[in-house]
Amino acid sequence: MKKSKVVNLVLITAALASCSKPKPDWDSNEVYLRSDTTANYTHTQGSHISPFLWYYAFRPYGMYYGGGYHHSGYYSSALTERSNIGRSAMKGAVIRGGFGGSHSFSVSS
Amino acid sequence: MQRHTILPRNNWQSAVEKLGFGFHTADVPYWDESAYYEFSMAEITKIESATAELWGMCLEAVQYVINNKLYARFAIPEKAIELIEKSWNDDDPAIYGRFDFGFDGNNLKLFEFNADTPTSLFETGIVQWFWLQDFASHKDQFNSVHERLVDYWKYLKPYLYEGILHFTCVKQSLEDLTTVEYMRDCAIQAGIPSKLVFIDDIGWDQEKREFVDLEDEEIKNIFKLYPWEWMVNEPFFEQLLANQKVYWIEPAWKMILSNKAILPVLWKLYPNCPYILECYFEEENSLKDYVKKPVYSREGANISIVKNGQIIEKTEGIYGKEGFICQQLFNIPETKNKIPVIGSWVIGQQPAGMSIREADSLITGNTSCFIPHLINN
Numbered sequence: 062m063k064k065s066k067v068v069n070l071v072l073i074t075a076a077l078a079s080c081s082k083p084k085p086d087w088d089s090n091e092v093y094l095r096s097d098t099t100a101n102y103t104h105t106q107g108s109h110i111s112p113f114l115w116y117y118a119f120r121p122y123g124m125y126y127g128g129g130y131h132h133s134g135y136y137s138s139a140l141t142e143r144s145n146i147g148r149s150a151m152k153g154a155v156i157r158g159g160f161g162g163s164h165s166f167s168v169s170s
Numbered sequence: 171m172q173r174h175t176i177l178p179r180n181n182w183q184s185a186v187e188k189l190g191f192g193f194h195t196a197d198v199p200y201w202d203e204s205a206y207y208e209f210s211m212a213e214i215t216k217i218e219s220a221t222a223e224l225w226g227m228c229l230e231a232v233q234y235v236i237n238n239k240l241y242a243r244f245a246i247p248e249k250a251i252e253l254i255e256k257s258w259n260d261d262d263p264a265i266y267g268r269f270d271f272g273f274d275g276n277n278l279k280l281f282e283f284n285a286d287t288p289t290s291l292f293e294t295g296i297v298q299w300f301w302l303q304d305f306a307s308h309k310d311q312f313n314s315v316h317e318r319l320v321d322y323w324k325y326l327k328p329y330l331y332e333g334i335l336h337f338t339c340v341k342q343s344l345e346d347l348t349t350v351e352y353m354r355d356c357a358i359q360a361g362i363p364s365k366l367v368f369i370d371d372i373g374w375d376q377e378k379r380e381f382v383d384l385e386d387e388e389i390k391n392i393f394k395l396y397p398w399e400w401m402v403n404e405p406f407f408e409q410l411l412a413n414q415k416v417y418w419i420e421p422a423w424k425m426i427l428s429n430k431a432i433l434p435v436l437w438k439l440y441p442n443c444p445y446i447l448e449c450y451f452e453e454e455n456s457l458k459d460y461v462k463k464p465v466y467s468r469e470g471a472n473i474s475i476v477k478n479g480q481i482i483e484k485t486e487g488i489y490g491k492e493g494f495i496c497q498q499l500f501n502i503p504e505t506k507n508k509i510p511v512i513g514s515w516v517i518g519q520q521p522a523g524m525s526i527r528e529a530d531s532l533i534t535g536n537t538s539c540f541i542p543h544l545i546n547n
Contacts, residue, residue: 063214063523063545064311068299072355073190073292073348154377155386159406160396161340161370168287168339168346168397168468 171209171273173505173541178203179304190351191297193344201293202539203301207510207526208546213273214312214524220278220445221269221514221521227443228283231435232258232426243451244431245465245492250402253411253422262421263326265319265353265393266291268525271445271512272502279500280436280445281511282463286420286428287397289345290513290540291315292352294525298542310545313523315515319353322518323360330417331390334363336383339395341368350395357393369396374409381409381416391417398425399466430495431465448498455496462496464489470533475499483532510541 179185182203186194194201209217235244236258241251268288270281295315302311337354339346354364367383375382381389394401401407402425410416426432437449448457462474464487471487477499502509509532513525529538 062310064302064313065295065299065315065317068296068316069359070190070296070352070355071358073351155373155375155382157373158370159374159409160372160401160404161368162404168289168343168395168400 171207171213171275171510173205173207173508173510175205175506176203176305179301185300185304186297189296189300190348191292193348194297196537198537198539200537200539201297202528202541203305205508205528205541206305207541207543209312209543211545211547214545216278217271217273217312217512217514217524218521220271220280221516223443224269224280224283224445225267225516225519225521227436227440227446228285228427228432231432231439232423234439235426235432235435236423240431240435243493244426244429245399246425246429247402249407249411250398250422250425253414254425255423256414257418257421258423262419262423263329263391263417264420264424265322265326265517266420266522267424267427267516269514269516271514272500273510273512274501274503277500278445278512279447280433281447281497281500282430283427283432284513286424287395288513288515289349289395290525290527291515292348293540294513294515294523295319296352298525298540301542302544305542306544310547311523311543312545315517315523316356318517318520318522319356320359323357323362325518327360327362330362331415333390334365334387336389336392337364337366337394338369338372338392341370346395350393353393353395369394372406374406379409379413381406381413389416391419393419397428398422399429429465430463430467431493433497434495447500450496452494452496457496457498459499460496461499462494464494465492470538473533475532485533511538 182201183194186201191201235241236255241248241254246254266288267283267285268290269283272279272281294313299311299313299316302309335357337350337357339350351366354366357364365383365387367389371384372389373382373384373386374380375386375388378388381392383389398420401410410418431451433447433449434451434454436443436446440446441448450457452462458479459477460475462476464472467473467487467489470485472489473485474481475483476496502511507530508528509530510526510528513527515522515524517523524543526541526543527538528541
């Protein structure tokens with residue numbers, strides 16, 4: 062036989078099946094957020110972000126120490142600078158966005 | 171190779187969505203099971219043999235390009251050369267690639283090799299396989315993609331750096347996310363711990379001088395569905411050069427193989443190979459009937475088809491500034507105004523399966539449909 066005898070999926074069905082569901086009929090995507098627990102809340106909108114990727118608009122940061130991960134807040138390009146930049150020192154060591162900037166569409170080939 | 175028109179399954183949309191296939195339809199169905207292609211075992215054996223033979227030739231061609239320092243012809247920047255050669259000499263892990271062929275029933279001809287970021291892997295290995303289970307489970311299919319992916323990740327596991335294997339792609343494409351999550355699924359089944367991080371979320375820890383994910387966990391091994399030719403021109407490429415103790419999969423030497431400049435090199439090295447079309451760099455071209463392709467292009471962009479010196483079909487796009495190659499025109503017989511292109515997969519150095527994309531025109535673009543196949547024994 063030239064075909065796989067058995068095919069099992071452990072991850073992808075659960076992870077991606079929700080992507081084909083209709084978009085939730087929300088009245089508004091308006092929310093109030095702060096990306097850093099030491100910063101102020103501001104009003105923002107996420108209407109261009111799909112529900113599936115919504116959580117990725119809020120990029121967590123923190124640090125491993127004392128045998129565990131300690132969450133401090135979130136980076137987010139969806140937030141204003143005022144709410145994105147707090148006093149937490151942990152954000153300083155890591156820079157992001159150095160890959161992926163020149164093309165944002167499918168790499169399909 | 172015969173095309174048959176059939177009725178799709180009544181519930182085909184929900185059947186494929188249950189598998190996690192969420193991009194089956196754009197403006198028109200991308201997954202099209204209103205037809206299938208039937209192959210004889212002799213035809214499949216021919217495709218399989220050609221794939222194995224071409225893979226060996228491609229590796230020889232990479233060595234030739236490195237030995238002769240042909241990087242300028244490939245529009246590969248100087249800053250990438252050391253990385254390419256290191257990944258080649260160190261035999262860094264590589265997983266897959268897809269040869270695209272034209273087939274007229276007798277002659278099988280290579281159009282190009284998608285060696286760095288081939289897609290339609292999930293459609294081939296999963297959706298097509300389950301379609302056959304419903305349509306004719308007793309029939310065979312050239313498709314051991316899934317088994318080979320799991321097996322090859324198992325094989326690679328001891329060669330990876332200890333720890334997590336990350337997976338990355340762009341955020342905005344469900345197609346790319348599906349391909350990457352499918353690949354991750356196979357790695358998980360091989361017992362490899364994994365995490366997803368989108369390409370623009372990758373971080374660089376300036377103190378530790380290492381790449382990190384969103385939880386600032388170090389990235390040591392990473393499967394990327396993101397082309398090297400884009401990476402070399404982005405800011406983090408400098409950081410990538412600064413820390414070369416990361417396995418980027420596919421490895422940097424795939425920059426040579428995924429480039430269409432490899433096609434004239436293959437012709438130069440193997441002019442008697444029955445699978446390789448006559449091909450030249452544009453400035454050396456003497457062909458009258460040919461396809462002009464940018465050395466970098468995707469989804470059929472910026473391609474011209476020339477017959478008797480006249481352009482008969484052309485696509486627009488953003489590519490071409492790096493130069494063009496000219497490949498002899500090969501006519502694929504149309505069936506019901508459809509032109510099929512065969513994608514033959516190499517996984518872990520072995521032929522692994524087949525996909526078919528069908529277009530309404532001579533150029534296979536991003537609106538071409540995926541049509542399943544079976545083997546008639």
